[in-house]
Amino acid sequence: MTAIDTTEEVDTTSEDVTTAENVADTEKSPSALRRRLSATRRALSSDRLRGRTLPVVAAVLMVAALTAAVTAYFTVYRDDRAIGTDDGREVVSAANDGTVAILSYSPASLDSDFAKAKSHLTGQFLSYYEEFTAKVVKPAAIDNGITTKATVVRSAVSKLEPDNAEVLAFVNQTTTSKTKPDPEQTSSSVRVSLQRVDGTWLISSFDPV
Template sequence: MANSTVRGRSGTGTPRQRSVAAAARAAAKRAERANRPEESGDESARQEPAEETRTRKKAWFREDSKAKEKVKEGAGAKTRTAEADAEAAEGGDTAAAGKSSRHRPGLVSAVLAVLVVIGLVAVAVLGWKFRDAGRADTARTEALAAAQKAAPVILSYDYRHLDKDFAAARSHLTGDFREQYQKTTKTVVAPTSTKYQGVVKATVAKPSSGGAPAASVVSATPDKAVVLLFMNQITNSTQVSGPRLDLNRVRMTLVQTSEGWKVSAVDAL
């Protein structure tokens, strides 16, 4: 019994047993091939995935090519835009440079004209100041001489020829002060001098050792000057027993007129 089993396994059994075993092996192989289509005889099962893979690859290559074309087009557009912007900027710079070069001569001319005007004004101002300073110096000299000449005449009189003395004094005066002097001498000085036989002699003080009179210019402009003088007045009249000496300080204002420097005010200090 045991021997028959061994022979059946080794292919030495009965024909029926060998047929059953072969059918079982064939069924097992068919099942195995069904589970592994690529090893089976079905050619369409092995080719279908490869075809699908090739289709997907082709589609991918097409999409990739389109994407690359789009990227190239975008890059080209950006390049063209950048070039256009650069050309526009260069053109603008060139236009600006052209405008600047065209306007520069006009600007330079305008600046030069302004500088010339400023220079002329400066020269005119300096010239005016120089001339004014020169005129002021001249005024100091002339006004001082006029004051030294007019003061003794204005402050002196003699009861024996009052009209002549007062007329001489008025020739050195001007403006309101001339009218004031005439009124005062007529209503006050003339009656008093006549009654007491008054005689007044005025001179500009001088140092005992000699030298220039005691007079100086306080201020001066081309048209006006103020002069300070030290005056000696000797008075004789019936009211005093002998000559009386008065030492006075007088501030005299003079102005330039068509007839020269004239006294416009006298103030005793």
């Protein structure tokens, strides 16, 4: 039994060696060489493709970055350049004129005074002003003979953007009435918010500070 087992093992080893030799011979055949050559060509083509693709991708990214930079220049930088000293003067002038119009009126000219003030206003503040003057200011001014005149003694821009701005204004206001005919002067400060509407700066809010 032992001899038989040994013989079988030797035969199996011989078969394995023969199989390996056959494989080696097969790999040396013309068809096998052609397959290897074809695979090599495909690998080289893939390398060339990658070599060409990388510069193309880099070029595309460079163009995209340049486009973004140009867009940023004309949308952001140009907007900043547009906010110059002329805009600052326009904003301050609009805030001052509007402040004087809002705080100045007389019983003899209430309607025209209110109309003048409304020409400086916009948005919800315009709606509020119309309601407040009609229901509160006009009756009080007529009944008590109230006349008030405002002047802006000093003002400065605290915020300036292409279409929005804020101005801090210091105001003196002189008031007379039936019960107090002698002029009475008060001082106050207000934060005036403005919006550019069709090229004109209009007051959108008016808050004491």
